[in-house]
Amino acid sequence: MRRKKIFLLGILSLLSFSIYSQERKISFPVVIDAEKVNFLQEEKKVIAQNKVKINYENIIINCEKAVYDAKNNKAYLEGDIKITSPKGTIFAQSAWYDFKKKHAQLEKIKIESSPFYGRAKEAEKIEDRYLLKSGYVTTCELEEPHYRLQAKKIILYPHQKIIAKDVILFVGKIPVFYFPYYVQSLKEKSSPFQLSAGKNKEWGYYLLSRYRYYFSSKSKGKIILDWYERRGLAEGLTHSLKNRWGSSLLKLYYLEDKFYEKGKLPSYVPFRRWNTQLFYSLKKKKYSLISEFNKFSDKDFRKDFFYREYEKEPHPLSYLLFDYYLPNSSLSLLVQKRANHFFEETEYLPKFEYNFYRQRVSKSLPLYFSSKDNFSNLTKKRANSGEDDDSLRFHSQNLLSYSSQIKWLKLIPYVGGDFTYYSKNIYSQDTERVVFRGGIDLSTKLYRVFKLDTSFLGEKIVKMRHIITPILSYGYIHPPTVSSSHLFQFDEIDNVSYRNSFSFTLENRVEAKNDRKVWTFLYFSPSLEYKLKEKGRGSHFDSFKIDLEIYPKKEVFLDSDFWYDIEDRAFKQANVDLGFQKDKYKVKFGHRYSRRESSQSTLSLYYKISPKWEFRNYLRYEFKEGKFKEQQYILRRDLHCWLMDIGLDIDKEKNLTFWLIFRIKAFPKVHFGLEHTYHGAKKSY
Template sequence: MLKSRGLYGLLLWGGLLSAAAALENDLPKGIPDEPFDIRAARLEYTNETIIASGGVTGRFENVVICADRITGNPETGDLHVEGDILFERGNVLWQGSELDYNFIKKEGLFGPSALYFEPAFMSVDHVERVSTNEYLLRGATFTTCPEGSPHIHARAKEARLVDGKYIKAKGVTFYVGKVPVMYVPYWRHKLREGIFTFKFGAGSEWGVYALTKATLPITENVDYITDVNLYSKRGVGIGQGFAWEYPEAVGEFAAFYLKDEDPHARFDSPEIGDDRYRFKFEHIQNFTDTHYLNTKWNYLSDPAVLEEFFKKEYRNNAQPENYASWVYGNSYVGSEVFVNKRLNDFYDNVDRAEYSADLYRTRLGNSPFYLQSENTLAQLERVYSETNAVFPNPYDSARIDSANTLYLPQRYGFLNLVPRASYRATYYSETDGALVPGGDELRQIPGAGIKASFHATKILSERERWYGKGLRHKIEPYADYIYEDSSISTNRLPQFDDIDELMDENKVQIGLRNVLQTRRDGRLARFIDLDIYTYYLVDKNGAEDDFEFLHIDARMPLTKRTMIDLEGAYDWYAGKIPDFNTRISHHRDEVVFSLEHFYEAGKRSLWTPRIDLFPRGDISIEAYGRYDDNNNDLEEVAVIAYKNFCCMRYGLGYHFYDDDEQRVMLSIGLSAFPE
């Protein structure tokens, strides 16, 4: 398909970014179905050769080329491009003066050129596209600095840009300004990941400190990670680790050691010595989408090392996890081998070795019945920290548990009815850990129930509003009768998890679900999904009131940028809220805001706000905090301001932790890698 038109008003350079912006503004977003489309001020077709000149723009499948002149054979796909060339494929931008390219084979020979592949600028002596997903670069310079004289750059004799994601290079020299600082014979790096990070500061607990981290590749798939942390009050901490990423596997190993010069600066505990260390191992191995191995192990020198030196990890998980999980399943069954083992004796834990095999709800042949089955075989041991003031006796038991439910879905006009019958049996080899200990026990729980529900919908609006286009309301009332009769009370069983807490049930769940739907970007989207329910107690089983708490569970993506999540309960007899969790988030280019509130009556009321102002700007600010208003405890406050100068990003911040620990910090890194 050949077309001719007037000269584009496209300015090909004030820099690669301005050229890219002009290209984006002047060209249609879509790629036509024809294999190529050329537009130019002058267009000729002679002897099976196309000659285009004067503001030429050519589209060749998923490649767009702007140049002064293009000549080529549409049958063979060979193109010769000259003069002020801008080559775009996906998010790759290349600029040069001469190019030979075959749009059918997707191969080409590029001369001296400038290449932009976010976030890296590349100056290359010779470029050759050797396959659909790989470029060969000779004499390449890499930097994230847009200036002509970069602050930091790397020079490689030969490099390959693969999949638009990472660079493989040989003979690489790193420069600060014009001074070479390091040479590596081989380098593999993801374009969107940083190499070095530096943080400096002063704190009441660490004193003056400097934290440095370097990530360098060993092979195409394995990175070598080194941390050197200097603390004027505590000494020198050394971290060494490895991270690996393969198509089917990802993981890391991290080790840290510090000869602590003041081990009791914060905690005066006999568990803490001057040898402070941690070891961490994580690995995920994917065999198929439903067959994988996931494992995580942590070993610590003492219970305070994470809180003192890895506060972010400690906030996320005060007691580190130690487990291995091997999962296999398909659309009908799922199975898991799960091992959890405490490695440090200063934590409470339930050590377990467990195998589970589940049959998902499945139709039995051509019958109207459906069966669901959940089965576990486990060896369990409850262990306690040796630092507890009162040291309870550990206890253990083998446990076999099988829960089976038979369903008979029915529909009567608008009404859905799902009667069910269930039977659960749980065997314990030992009950020494029970309040009323004995020998082995077999608990049986026969059960029955029926769920009734229907739904109705109504179009409330077809107009486009701030939440989307159109609004549809779906309402679903439901009632679920639950009856279970346990043969043994919980005080005769050892307590390991929620399976051991099961007891008699005779109640009705009554609920109402409301869903508001709209359309966003041409797709059906939920505007509000709200579920409110309670339980009516047919048999109170020791309870005082006829109804349990009123529960609410809501997920509300009010817009594409604003999300509200609610989950909690209301005690309508006492007029109190026993627990409630709230999360609000809003994302825009100029501001990212979130607020979380975790409330548990009489224990915690934790507020966690966070705001990022102008996260992509030359000046940006981050602020967050943690405040427990139940205990009037300000747990954490941080304010950090960042300023970008060319390719460098400088940060200055203040951090306050509970127990009056304070830090002032300065960070230096590349602006392309703000993390």
């Protein structure tokens, strides 16, 4: 039987004017293609059978039988139904489909909307969402999924989120967990439920759990429930909120530490251990507001339970900072109050500041002026002490510069001065300090272009440009009228001393170009400082610094800087970061050297052993102590729709932490802070 193709609104209009009148309201024609088509003119219906295909806007429907009602723009479908749209694919045995409202009622359905798959006895498609009744969803595409989330009612918003109540998590055929309310954002990669089990010396056996709740993309959080064999049961909460009033994050955690009862804690650590942290930010075109509140039960709390956070910021502050932006200037207000008595901090109650950005102040001359003025009510709080230092301080810093070009030479001489008033110095007297400063910067720029036809490490290069910028700087700070030793040291403003020096920098930048891009291939900047008439040392070369960066291709980088003390003939500091990667492996190496303090190397390795197995590790070695500070080894197994991580962390060669984490493959992010990965330095490719 020959196939027939009907364009309703075209062919049907020839059969009946009433059908045409009804159909012409549709914005796009319904196209029906089938092996067998019958027209029921009086009923205004089309019956299509055998390999039916219906096209409507961006929807394609395949089935074995379709009865299309032209009057209502609806169709009854049955037999191997497949509905394909940008939102996903639906399979069903029977369905009613309203083309105008894009509303469908389906039976015995299967849905595919990446990354989720679902099945249900009945379902409804209502505009851009699906309602599954007595069904389940999963990220496993197998007919018998490894796991599923089952509920009587599930709402799926394709590519947005899933909402369900009274959800049971099945692993295979075994029910393992109950969720009274479940929401999963499909725009994020964080797993909705997270479990990690392990063991270490301080905690014993432990089980860490995170349950993510999701009210909306602007209001979401995590409920935390952690069990430590040796420390007890802990509960916590994090919640983030975004609206027109700004963004905020609340973090709470509470534990009654068993070590307290056993006498294993220092005397300053209480039985009830906790933290309360609140972060807030608001950014507008004219102003911004940033605030933090960090309160802890004791100074060791984060060190004991959130060590990764402690490493990044061992001493978090509590403050409120408001900035108001003006044309060419800004106003700011800082209020900083100590929240934890066991930290030493400077309080600003408050600090007002006005910044006038560098601006040209003369039409006839290239004169530029900038200034910074602030008034502060200062208190230096000592840790665990009632003693403190306090003073009112007014500080004004002004700088006048002249920018000129004499042929190939650019000159920027400058002169400036600081005036600072203190209501109290270390002798409890008010005092005024004046500081004069000045200097000049001279520079030029030279370049040469090289045409090439070569490749380096597989990266094609057709042209290179070498830019050389020699810079000679002279800086002078006159001895302050009041020595820093006579002032309380609240911040960097109070620590100003005599300085008289030259510095020479030879900045080299090599840019590479090919058919696809232009990038910085190499940056090399050595600099040398010569100090004049330094007290007790006379005039001398002081330091030699080198900044070296190489980016030959996207997968390879080297970033390093060195500080060499000429008089001592020794390196004071050195930092090196090196990385390279291929499809199957990534290697990142770093070294940090600080004379008389530390010489530490870090190594991070990733290797894909096979399609199912991956290995990662992190090593940190202290050469001055001759031992590892930390070792971490992680083996990952791909379990089809799950990822299993087996991890081992060795801290200071004695404290072992073992853990096991299961992640949903489609949502691999977890938030336990157990893993430590070396990220290296910036990669300005």
